[in-house]
Amino acid sequence: HYDVLIVGAGHGGAQAALTLRQQKFEGTIALLGDEPELPYERPPLSKDYFSGEKTFERILIRPAAFWEERNVDLLLGRRVVSVDPAAHRVTLADGSSLGYGKLIWATGGSPRRLTCTGHDVKGVHAVRTRADVDTMMGELATTNRVVVIGGGYIGLEAAAVLSKLGKQVTVLEALDRVLARVAGEPLSRFYEAEHRAHGVDVRLNVAVDCIVEKDGRAVGVRLADGTELPAEMVIVGIGIIPAIEPLIAAGAAGGNGVDVDGQCRTSLPDIFAIGDCAAHENGFAGGARIRLESVQNANDQATIVAKAIMGGDDVYSAVPWFWSNQYDLRLQTVGLSIGHDRIVMRGDPAERSFSIVYLKDGRVIALDCVNATKDYVQGRALVAGGIAPPLDQLADAGVQLKTLAA
Numbered sequence: 184h185y186d187v188l189i190v191g192a193g194h195g196g197a198q199a200a201l202t203l204r205q206q207k208f209e210g211t212i213a214l215l216g217d218e219p220e221l222p223y224e225r226p227p228l229s230k231d232y233f234s235g236e237k238t239f240e241r242i243l244i245r246p247a248a249f250w251e252e253r254n255v256d257l258l259l260g261r262r263v264v265s266v267d268p269a270a271h272r273v274t275l276a277d278g279s280s281l282g283y284g285k286l287i288w289a290t291g292g293s294p295r296r297l298t299c300t301g302h303d304v305k306g307v308h309a310v311r312t313r314a315d316v317d318t319m320m321g322e323l324a325t326t327n328r329v330v331v332i333g334g335g336y337i338g339l340e341a342a343a344v345l346s347k348l349g350k351q352v353t354v355l356e357a358l359d360r361v362l363a364r365v366a367g368e369p370l371s372r373f374y375e376a377e378h379r380a381h382g383v384d385v386r387l388n389v390a391v392d393c394i395v396e397k398d399g400r401a402v403g404v405r406l407a408d409g410t411e412l413p414a415e416m417v418i419v420g421i422g423i424i425p426a427i428e429p430l431i432a433a434g435a436a437g438g439n440g441v442d443v444d445g446q447c448r449t450s451l452p453d454i455f456a457i458g459d460c461a462a463h464e465n466g467f468a469g470g471a472r473i474r475l476e477s478v479q480n481a482n483d484q485a486t487i488v489a490k491a492i493m494g495g496d497d498v499y500s501a502v503p504w505f506w507s508n509q510y511d512l513r514l515q516t517v518g519l520s521i522g523h524d525r526i527v528m529r530g531d532p533a534e535r536s537f538s539i540v541y542l543k544d545g546r547v548i549a550l551d552c553v554n555a556t557k558d559y560v561q562g563r564a565l566v567a568g569g570i571a572p573p574l575d576q577l578a579d580a581g582v583q584l585k586t587l588a589a
């Protein structure tokens with residue numbers, strides 16, 4: 184039995200454990216996860232861990248000794264398969280069970296798989312875990328051509344790393360622009376051009392027919408129009424499915440994620456959910472129930488839950504932020520651009536340092552800042568305050584955003 188049992192030892196789970204101890208929680212805590220490694224940072228998996236610039240030790244969230252000193256039991260390589268909310272117990276894949284006082288569900292999601300022929304053969308990879316990336320790295324020496332399916336952040340980051348490593352990379356996107364679900368058109372076009380300039384073959388509006396295999400290994404991708412793209416490696420980055428089956432089976436409300444309230448409580452007693460798997464009402468999305476897939480969201484929701492367990496009444500209202508590194512471009516995003524009705528450009532994309540400001544009803548709701556950290560830092564107040572600045576000043580890169588926030 185643990186006073187607090189955290190299921191999922193990723194960003195949210197680790198942050199929940201360490202915030203509980205920071206808040207002087209004195210009960211027992213277990214951090215249980217199905218991956219064998221100590222909690223580690225996921226963003227480098229498609230960035231500087233994949234490129235070999237960072238070792239695994241450097242992406243650990245905390246060193247092993249930290250968890251021991253804080254008296255957090257790490258139950259790694261263990262998987263929860265069912266939850267009994269009435270008995271306050273979970274059952275693990277090995278048949279054993281554990282009791283809990285409070286349960287924090289922080290399981291993230293599993294990569295969405297292709298459903299076409301060949302989707303599961305060797306050489307087809309998702310980018311979600313260290314194991315995924317280690318497998319890919321092990322195959323790089325014998326890989327020259329890579330097809331990346333999905334033009335979202337993860338696919339594009341992987342493409343950037345691989346093209347820098349000298350691989351011949353093709354990115355396939357089903358929609359008419361990359362980053363279509365997360366960014367405005369100018370940013371999509373900028374990244375599309377950037378990848379092409381680095382020799383990446385970006386193909387839009389394409390449908391995949393199947394993975395072509397030979398002797399159980401991928402040798403290419405066939406498109407719906409019959410085109411065959413030979414490849415030694417195929418990377419699939421088409422989103423995640425939240426890992427919530429045990430909670431839903433136990434009766435929790437939810438669908439695309441587990442529904443949670445402002446303190447990340449699910450509809451089941453003493454069970455919280457945080458991070459990628461938590462469907463919450465977000466003020467920066469006009470109050471809509473959404474899931475956010477970001478380190479910020481996982482960490483901030485973890486903090487809210489730790490405080491709630493300590494008797495606090497803070498509710499989740501953090502300003503969303505995110506980043507992406509591709510080539511020498513550092514993108515920093517603040518706010519959520521969903522539902523914007525106007526875009527204002529600050530600076531010139533040709534200069535490789537600019538910001539795109541998203542507005543709705545005259546108010547700033549988000550910024551995408553490329554190599555423009557000052558705008559990112561100062562723009563946060565515009566988003567947080569729902570400020571409606573004069574558009575001519577907003578568009579003038581010479582005007583500092585902090586002067587518009589007052």
Ligand code: FAD
Nearest residue numbers: 191193194195217225226263290291458459476477478481
């Ligand atoms: P996770 O960190 O995914 O942790 C969940 C853990 O729970 C996993 O280890 C999982 O295996 C485990 N688990 C699942 N089910 C069970 C079960 N039943 N029993 C036991 N364990 C279970 N975000 C950013 O903000 N910036 C970025 O640049 C960025 N880049 C990214 C790059 C990549 C390649 C990936 C994959 C993600 C990136 N993200 C980025 C997103 C960010 O990593 C996630 O939003 C964050 O990890 C979410 O934290 P979490 O705790 O919800 O889930």
